[in-house]
Amino acid sequence: MFTEQLPLRVDPYKMAKAASEFQTSLSLADLTRVAELLTHTQGVLTLQLSFAIDPQGIRTISGHIQGEVEVLCQRCLQPMPWTLDSEFTWGIVHQDADAANLPRAYEPVVLEGEELELLPVLEDEVILSLPQxxxxxxxxxxxxxSQVHVEETASKAAPSKENPFSVLKKLKQKH
Ligand SMILES: [Zn+2]
Structure with a gap:
């Protein structure tokens, strides 16, 4: 397996013919649409991509994205660690209508022209594997x-109790 810079635009037909393989890393800061869903963009995702031609003659790109990210907990609005681990196989098609002919295991990727821009498709893949x-x-x-419940009960009971600040005042006056 090669370790080299992944080109941002690829010709999937050439790559498939050459059975190209890449092992690289993606900086979270470069994945702008993903970054919107994370609490910070420090760190990288590791990426493996393999281009191939399947027995039916379909050009495929198989990949594996892994990495540690932090998303925002929707309950407490604090960061929550999330382990990304997504494996996928894209099947190259030339129009949406062709997607129906792909084996079910493939996710259709529409190739407009000769070159495919990898980053947007990779971003989609990462976004899909984040928790909604x-x-x-x-x-x-x-x-x-359980704490929320206790706090609610306490605030309901509060009017009958003495204001804690006036208690403090009294204590200060004594000394
Ligand atoms: Zn939380």
């Missing part, structure tokens, strides 16, 4: 549901 509504596991979440 991320929540910490119970116990990890800063906003514990």
């Amino acid at each position: 509504a991320p929540y910490h596991k119970a116990g990890d979440c800063k906003l514990d549901l």
Whole structure:
């Protein structure tokens, strides 16, 4: 397997004929649409891509994206670590209508012209493998549901109690 810079635009037919393989890394900061969904963009994702021609003559690109990212917990709005690990096989088609003829295991990627821009398709792949509504596991979440309940009960009971600040005032006056 080659380790080299992945070109941003590829000719999938040439690459498939050459059975090209890449092992590279993607900077999170370069994935602008992905970055919007993350709490920070430090770090990289590792990427493996293999171009091939399957027995039916379909040009395919198989890939594996892995990495550690942080998304925002929708309950407590604090960062939540998420391990990305996505394997996929793209089947190259020339129009949307051809997608129906692809084997089910392939995700259709429409090639307009001769070259394919890899980054937008890779971004789609990463976005699909992020959780749609991320929540910490119970116990990890800063906003514990049992605590919310306690706070609500406390605030309901508050009017009958003495204001804690006036208690403080009294204590200060004594000393
Ligand atoms: Zn949380």
